[in-house]
Amino acid sequence: MVADPFHLIKLANTRLDEVRRRVQQNILGHRGRGGDPLYRIRRLLTMAKERLTEGANAKLTHLLELGDPDNEVATAWRAKESLRELYTYRDPKLASDHLDALISDFTDNQRPPEVQLLGRTLKSWHDEILAWHTSFVTNGPTESMNNLIKRIKRIAFGMTNFANFRIRALLAAGKPDWSLLATVTPVTTQISSALGS
Known part of the structure; x- marks a missing residue:
């Protein structure tokens, strides 16, 4: 069985959004509203880093500084981007090493709980995720x-x-x-x- 890259990145985006919503609720005491910094960048957070324009990247950085004092959202965003990097590898050995490093990093107790959950998911689907790097099959x-x-x-x-x-x-x-x-x-x-x- 092969874990499809689309579904894995979608899962990472879901965990990232959960971190964003939790941090916003803890800081502001309410769900996102139009003027809230983290709410304003919710779409930018799910975009691929290379697709962000210079202005969008500046907006993302600035609003993360305003709305994310403990860098939890920024950590989850970097985790999502490093997971996306996994699919740039064509060599199964390099991909395996990268995935093992991600699992070790994501399951660290210093990470937000949502990122730790993503790390445990990656660990349980390890072989299926790596199967893509040998077959390159997608559904x-x-x-x-x-x-x-x-x-x-x-x-x-x-x-x-x-x-x-x-x-x-x-x-x-x-x-x-x-x-x-x-x-x-x-x-x-x-x-x-x-x-x-």
């Missing part, structure tokens, strides 16, 4: 197709005719099998035959 295309099919079903308010459902799915996916369309009787023909024309 992204499968999840995309499942999402497309679910949207088609939702838009159609359920389908009773599987052949029509299959044709709709193939058309939406951009890979229609035109020979299937020959089996569909046009509506006008059905109406005409019902009227006896």
Whole structure:
């Protein structure tokens, strides 16, 4: 089994957001509001570091200084970024060394509890995470197709005719099998035959 990189980074972003919300609640005594420093950077925290513009990076740094006195959010953000770094390695041995270092670092008692939880998760999924570095397999295309099919079903308010459902799915996916369309009787023909024309 292979742990998909998308889901692992999503988990790291979730832990980061949990740290942000906890710190904000402890400092301000309420959930995030528009003017709160940590609330204003919640989207920037989940962005990849290399995608941050110079202005966004400056805003992130400044508002972390204002709203994160104990550097817990900054620590969680660096943990997320170092986990993302794991997927830059193509050599399984280097990836294994990096993952072991991350687990050791994240499970340190000095880290925020949410980062420690992430470290324990990495430890329990160690082999599945490293399996990606030997196979480079992801289930992204499968999840995309499942999402497309679910949207088609939702838009159609359920389908009773599987052949029509299959044709709709193939058309939406951009890979229609035109020979299937020959089996569909046009509506006008059905109406005409019902009227006896």
